[in-house]
Amino acid sequence: MKELELYIHIPFCVQKCFYCDFLSMPVDETVRRHYVRRLIEEIEYKSQQYKGYEITSVFFGGGTPSILMETQIAEIMEALQQNFSIQKEAEITIECNPGTLAHQKIITYKESGINRISMGLQSTNNRELKMLGRIHTYEEFLHNYDLVRKSGIENVNVDLMSALPGQTISDWECTLKEILKLRPEHISAYSLIIEEGTPFYQTYEEDEQRREEGEEPKYLPNEETEREMYQLTGALLKEKGYMQYEISNYAKKGRECQHNIGYWTRKNYLGLGLGSASLVENVRFSNTSDLQEYLAGDFEEREREVLERREQMEEFMFLGLRMIKGVSRGDFKKAFGVEIEAVYGEVIKKMVSQGLLQQQAGRIFLTEEGISVSNYVMSEFLLKI
Numbered sequence: 001m002k003e004l005e006l007y008i009h010i011p012f013c014v015q016k017c018f019y020c021d022f023l024s025m026p027v028d029e030t031v032r033r034h035y036v037r038r039l040i041e042e043i044e045y046k047s048q049q050y051k052g053y054e055i056t057s058v059f060f061g062g063g064t065p066s067i068l069m070e071t072q073i074a075e076i077m078e079a080l081q082q083n084f085s086i087q088k089e090a091e092i093t094i095e096c097n098p099g100t101l102a103h104q105k106i107i108t109y110k111e112s113g114i115n116r117i118s119m120g121l122q123s124t125n126n127r128e129l130k131m132l133g134r135i136h137t138y139e140e141f142l143h144n145y146d147l148v149r150k151s152g153i154e155n156v157n158v159d160l161m162s163a164l165p166g167q168t169i170s171d172w173e174c175t176l177k178e179i180l181k182l183r184p185e186h187i188s189a190y191s192l193i194i195e196e197g198t199p200f201y202q203t204y205e206e207d208e209q210r211r212e213e214g215e216e217p218k219y220l221p222n223e224e225t226e227r228e229m230y231q232l233t234g235a236l237l238k239e240k241g242y243m244q245y246e247i248s249n250y251a252k253k254g255r256e257c258q259h260n261i262g263y264w265t266r267k268n269y270l271g272l273g274l275g276s277a278s279l280v281e282n283v284r285f286s287n288t289s290d291l292q293e294y295l296a297g298d299f300e301e302r303e304r305e306v307l308e309r310r311e312q313m314e315e316f317m318f319l320g321l322r323m324i325k326g327v328s329r330g331d332f333k334k335a336f337g338v339e340i341e342a343v344y345g346e347v348i349k350k351m352v353s354q355g356l357l358q359q360q361a362g363r364i365f366l367t368e369e370g371i372s373v374s375n376y377v378m379s380e381f382l383l384k385i
C-alpha cells in the first residue's frame with residue numbers, strides 16, 4: 001500500500017505574536033465551530049481520493065490547535081480514523097500553546113489517539129516572552145508541561161527560539177539549561193527570522209539589513225553571536241544525550257519527528273484545512289487561504305503544479321541536506337535512475353573542496369561549516385535550465 005502523511009491546519013490563535021507570519025488569526029467561538037464542521041467535511045470528501053494510501057503520521061499544526069475544545073479535536077480525530085486507513089503505530093502530533101491547555105484536554109487528546117505533543121514555548125525568560133507577544137509566562141508553560149507528563153504522554157517536543165532582539169548568549173544558555181532540566185524527548189531550536197508584514201518587520205527591518213550587510217545591528221544579535229548561540233545549542237544538547245538530526249532539530253534516540261523526516265525526504269503528504277499545502281506523487285497543490293471561501297465549503301485544489309524531474313532532483317538535494325545524515329547516493333539512484341555524480345558531480349566536488357560537504361559510506365552531508373552557510377550550499381544545487 002502507498003504511504004501518505006496528513007497535515008491538519010488549525011489557523012486560530014488567541015492573539016498574533018509580533019514575529020509571526022503563519023496563516024493564523026484570532027476568531028470567535030462561532031467561527032471555530034463552523035471551521036471544524038467544514039474541516040470534517042473536507043476530510044470526508046478528500047479521503048475518497050486516497051483510499052489506496054496508508055497514513056503513517058498525522059500532524060495538527062497552526063495556528064494553535066489547542067485553542068479548540070477537546071471535543072472538537074476528538075471529533076476531527078474520529079473523522080480521520082473513520083475515513084483514512086491510519087497505521088496502528090502512526091505518530092500523531094498536536095501543537096499546543098501554553099495558556100491553552102488543561103488536564104481534560106490532554107486526557108481527551110490521548111484517548112483519541114494523539115501520542116505526541118509539541119509545545120510552543122520559545123523562551124524561559126518572561127521578559128523575552130512578552131517582547132515576542134506570546135500569551136503565556138514560563139510558569140504557565142511549566143504548569144502545562146506538568147499536566148502533559150502526568151497524562152502519560154511520552155513523546156514531547158519543546159519549540160525554542162534564539163537570536164531575539166537584545167538576547168545575549170547567556171540569556172540563551174539559561175533558556176537551554178532550564179529546558180534540559182525537564183528532559184523533553186525532542187527540542188526544536190530555530191533562530192528568529194524577521195518576516196515581512198509582521199510588527200517585528202516594522203521595528204527591526206533596518207537592523208536586519210544592517211546585519212545582512214555585515215554591519216553591527218543595534219537590537220538583533222550580530223552574525224557572530226548568532227553562530228555562537230547555534231554552536232552552544234549543539235554542544236549543550238549533545239552533552240545531555242540529544243542527537244541533532246536536522247539543522248534545527250534535536251531528539252533523544254528514536255524520538256525524531258517522523259512527520260518532519262517525511263517532509264525532508266519528500267514523502268507524500270496531504271494538507272487539510274485552510275491554506276494547507278500538499279505534495280502527492282510529485283504534484284504540489286494547496287487549499288484556499290481565504291477563510292470565507294473555506295467556510296463556504298470551497299475545498300478545491302489551488303496552485304496545482306506537476307514537478308518536473310529537474311525540480312524533484314533539486315528538492316531531493318536541498319531538503320535532504322537539511323538532515324545531518326544528508327542524502328544517500330543509493331536513494332538518489334533509486335529515485336531518478338542515474339548516479340548522483342552524473343547530475344551534481346561538479347557541485348559536490350566544489351562544495352567538498354570548500355569544506356562545506358563531506359562524503360562517507362554512500363552518503364553526502366553538510367559539514368559544520370556547511371551548516372552555517374547552508375543557504376549558500378543549497379542554492380548551488382539549483383539546476384540551470
Ligand code: SF4
Nearest residue numbers: 013016017020062063
Ligand atoms: S502562537 Fe504560533 S501561530 Fe499563533 S501567532 Fe504565535 S507564533 Fe503564530
